[in-house]
Amino acid sequence: MAKEKKGVRLEHISKIYKDPKTGKDFYAVHDANIEIEPGSFVTLLGPSGCGKTTTLRMIAGFESPDEGEIYLGNEPINALTPNKRDTAMVFQSYALLPHYNIFDNVAYGLKLRKVPADEIKRKVTDILRLVGLEGMENRMTNQLSGGQQQRVALARALVIEPGVLLFDEPLSNLDAKLRVSMRTEIRRIQQEAGITAVYVTHDQSEAMAISDKVIIMNGGLVEQISTPQEAYYYPNNKFVADFIGEANFIKGTVKKQDVVEIQGTEIECATGSLDVGAECDIVLRPEGATLSDTGSIKGCVKYSCFMGAYQDYHVLVGDTLVKIQDYNPKNKKIYNVGEDIFLKFENDTLYAL
Numbered sequence: 001m002a003k004e005k006k007g008v009r010l011e012h013i014s015k016i017y018k019d020p021k022t023g024k025d026f027y028a029v030h031d032a033n034i035e036i037e038p039g040s041f042v043t044l045l046g047p048s049g050c051g052k053t054t055t056l057r058m059i060a061g062f063e064s065p066d067e068g069e070i071y072l073g074n075e076p077i078n079a080l081t082p083n084k085r086d087t088a089m090v091f092q093s094y095a096l097l098p099h100y101n102i103f104d105n106v107a108y109g110l111k112l113r114k115v116p117a118d119e120i121k122r123k124v125t126d127i128l129r130l131v132g133l134e135g136m137e138n139r140m141t142n143q144l145s146g147g148q149q150q151r152v153a154l155a156r157a158l159v160i161e162p163g164v165l166l167f168d169e170p171l172s173n174l175d176a177k178l179r180v181s182m183r184t185e186i187r188r189i190q191q192e193a194g195i196t197a198v199y200v201t202h203d204q205s206e207a208m209a210i211s212d213k214v215i216i217m218n219g220g221l222v223e224q225i226s227t228p229q230e231a232y233y234y235p236n237n238k239f240v241a242d243f244i245g246e247a248n249f250i251k252g253t254v255k256k257q258d259v260v261e262i263q264g265t266e267i268e269c270a271t272g273s274l275d276v277g278a279e280c281d282i283v284l285r286p287e288g289a290t291l292s293d294t295g296s297i298k299g300c301v302k303y304s305c306f307m308g309a310y311q312d313y314h315v316l317v318g319d320t321l322v323k324i325q326d327y328n329p330k331n332k333k334i335y336n337v338g339e340d341i342f343l344k345f346e347n348d349t350l351y352a353l
């Protein structure tokens with residue numbers, strides 16, 4: 001459906017704002033280098049204020065970078081106004097025309113572009129089928145549920161066949177259950193339309209569920225660009241490890257390539273490019289270890305709670321409180337508060353930073 005899948009490239013992009021409190025300039029986005037493949041779904045992810053919306057708005061043309069260049073396909077676009085860029089944005093607020101019906105809302109952009117009426121009818125009908133609003137052309141948008149309004153907003157952006165579709169936290173006004181079903185829908189529609197999508201969210205599970213790649217930002221800096229799996233298993237740093245899923249950090253020392261020492265015991269652990277002898281933080285995901293009567297890394301149970309899918313433990317290892325989720329606890333030995341235990345690591349789950 002899309003004319004052409006376009007990639008997006010940000011080269012050394014920075015945006016400087018003035019802090020309203022201090023009056024001082026600061027980098028809202030600092031030296032971002034981002035490459036988005038044509039046809040991929042990429043999510044800008046990070047805590048509030050990290051610069052993800054500013055980055056998206058610079059791609060859309062609502063903000064101008066102070067440094068660097070943005071390319072859409074091979075075309076530099078810094079100098080183009082938003083309506084001259086081959087992008088369309090889906091907003092958090094939907095931004096629908098309240099006194100228009102669904103058909104006219106979706107047709108609006110095509111009418112502005114002077115597309116012939118019969119072609120408008122065909123395109124709007126096709127898109128409404130794609131977003132699951134077939135047969136609802138005459139409903140007024142102020143009579144729709146939040147989820148339906150979001151579908152109209154998506155249809156309106158898609159119908160003009162942009163090279164790149166931009167999403168600014170599109171699901172944050174929906175309730176939790178609808179958010180989960182709508183994100184699957186957005187992913188399906190993006191794949192069926194075969195369009196490049198850049199999506200902003202601060203919800204890491206949303207990002208992991210829909211993205212080919214995540215761009216994790218913190219304080220205006222891009223911390224990692226990778227698949228969700230790489231970010232989870234091989235985070236670049238403690239911030240990424242902590243932001244994507246839950247992470248324990250256990251102090252250790254690199255003994256040799258892929259071996260670390262914790263409490264005098266050597267264990268297997270991916271050490272990447274760390275030097276032998278380096279002090280390191282070992283990333284342990286809660287599902288990466290279980291509790292056992294025997295083993296090498298000793299701990300004491302401080303908290304033990306049945307959660308259905310897993311037994312939730314807090315274990316004191318040295319002076320670090322380690323969170324463990326032991327899945328499928330039904331036929332397993334359950335440890336209680338105060339018991340001394342050993343941690344048994346799952347194969348290939350430890351990663352040193």
Ligand code: ATP
Nearest residue numbers: 017018019028047048049050051052053054055202
């Ligand atoms: P959120 O999830 O809360 O929307 P975000 O990651 O999208 O956060 P941005 O909206 O990109 O963050 O903002 C990045 C930083 O720039 C924040 O510190 C914000 O307060 C600041 N900022 C954004 N717009 C302006 C502006 N027009 N003038 C001054 N500062 C701004």
